[in-house]
Amino acid sequence: MKFKHLNYIGKGLIFLLMLLGCSPESTIDDTLEPVNSKALLKSNTFYGPQISLGKGHVRSWIIIAKDGTPEELGVEMSKNLLNQLPEGDDPVQLVLPLHKKAKENTPFDHVFFDWNPHGHEPDGVFTVPHFDVHFYLTSVAAREAIPTYPEAKPQFDNYPPPGYLPVDYITPPDGGTAVPMMGTHWIPLSFAPPFTNILLYGTYDGEVTFVEPMNTLAYINSGVPFSEAYSQPTKFAKTGYYPTVYNVYQNSKNQRQIISLSEFVHREAE
Secondary structure, X not given: OOOOOHHHHHHHHHHHHHHHOOOOOOOOOOOOOOOOOOOHHHEEEEEOOOEEEOOEEEEEEEEEEOOOOEEEEEEEEXXXXXXXXXXOOOOEXXXXXXXXXXXXXXXXXXXXXXXXXXXXXXXXXXXXXXXXXXXXXXXXXXXXXXXXXXXXXHHHOOOOOOOOOOOOEEOOOXXXXXXXXXXXXXXXXXXXXXXXXXXXXXXXXXXXXXXXXXXXXXXXXXXXXXXXEOOOOOOOOOOEEEOOEEEEEEOOOOOOEEEEEEOOEEEOOO
């Protein structure tokens, strides 16, 4: 959710709240402490390239079992980065490439990572410092080609057929959460402020395009691990392994902050 077009997001989420009331070469590192870890000797970790943020960096990674099964996909923030983040008025948006192993073994193409120093609309809900981590199933070029809602109203309003989104996710029918270069955002019916951790879905032109953990800086700084299953569709556009849990935790060995998806399940396309 985001920034230069927050008039869409603010109006749409206020409506919902009323309803509710890579580096190209393999890099192996067994220090991550994955949430759904099997024996680490039976898994390898593959990293995307480091992307600068503030005085540190972020990057994507994936843990792959020896049999090729994905175990955990996520982003990590370097040690002490939470104390060295940009503090300006504008959000920071970064494209985090995925290692080729992640693209080969999951349906995801890249990560669109947002640091929001002051949050975003609606006021009193998401106006706190937080991270939005979009795991995109579409290419960077396809995502960046998404125009504004008025310009592409038919595409934004072309929702996936029944079954391709969880039944307990909603979005307003007026383009209220339709964001250029992102898509339409869907929020769980179970959400109620205050916001700490939440997972959204995204769509555009009849397809599910992303899943998005949103996590506050305050919660991550608390050091309390978070892990929660999120609602699943009953149908999938592409055969492959899809995550069912999202997580926030710190790697105790290197103090890197982790936001990830895990507990992958094989799905057949329909």
